[in-house]
Amino acid sequence: MPLTTLSPADARRMIDAGARLVDIRGADEHARERIPGALNLPLDRIDGLPRDGRIVVFHCRSGMRTTANAARLEAAASDAPAFLLDGGIDAWRGAGLATIADRSQPLEIMRQVQIAAGALVVTGVVLGLFVTPAFLALSAFVGAGLVFAGATGWCGMAQLLRAMPWNRGAAA
Template sequence: MTATPLSPADARLAIDRGARLIDIRGTDEHARERIPGAISLPLYRIADLPRDGLPVVFHCRTGMRTSAHAAQLVSAASGAPAFLLDGGINGWRRAGLPTIADRSQPLEIMRQVQITAGALVLSGVLLGLFVAPGFFALSAFVGSGLMFAGVTGWCGMARLLQVMPWNRRAVAASTAPRSGFDLR
């Protein structure tokens, strides 16, 4: 059995007919913006999906995660019809369908990592050019950390950002049993 891609309009019809909408993004992403009625079940917990035979529509942010993990998602559906929302929540929003956005929630950890890493690399380059060449090491250190995160799937910067005061509410809500951060 394979997962069938659905346009946002067709996904809306399937949900209206009783299909369950499963958001496989991280809990921090789901808290910040979600499709009404979507159940947050991050990819690392997808085996917890109830096996009740109901059709399931899986979604992520852009559709790339659901496509990359389609076999795992179909397996978790346990024989029930499985669908992938084309374009993820972004496609849903582009189709003019409603989402619930809570801008009081912190930015997703991955976006925080990107902003922080970019700021540190830029700072290292500028300080290296205008203050002392030794500051180029900051950019090298951040770059090597990003490479390590890409190879291992564990990001020290993400772990550090997760315990920052502005993220404590999001971390407390997360039930992630593993240490690390999945960069997919």
């Protein structure tokens, strides 16, 4: 049976009545903005969900990750009723409900990867057009890296960006 989605207002009422709110996003996303009182259990650690019979409401950023992983989330909350926050933290914020934002935290690693990859591709194309076509290899290299990351689940650029000074001390 698929998990039921809740509007932000309905989720707020359930949380106020004792339900546990679980944020399945990565620690870096949670550190940058979170719903007060949410327990951060990224998907790769969801099996660590306390099994105490409490109702569980899962959320992510937009609702896509929770919907895509609903069966796994339902299994993690096996001893308790579980729900999905429809629209995630974006809908929660859109409904005028409180979040805690810490803009001093770096952007999420995957957003940094998108920015860096996009900048490298554009740079390779521009230099390839105006300097020498050999620079087009930069765009090809980045594209190949993205294909590899998508196929294997391992992203070298993300690993490199995690080691950058602005990400040191950020949420792991």
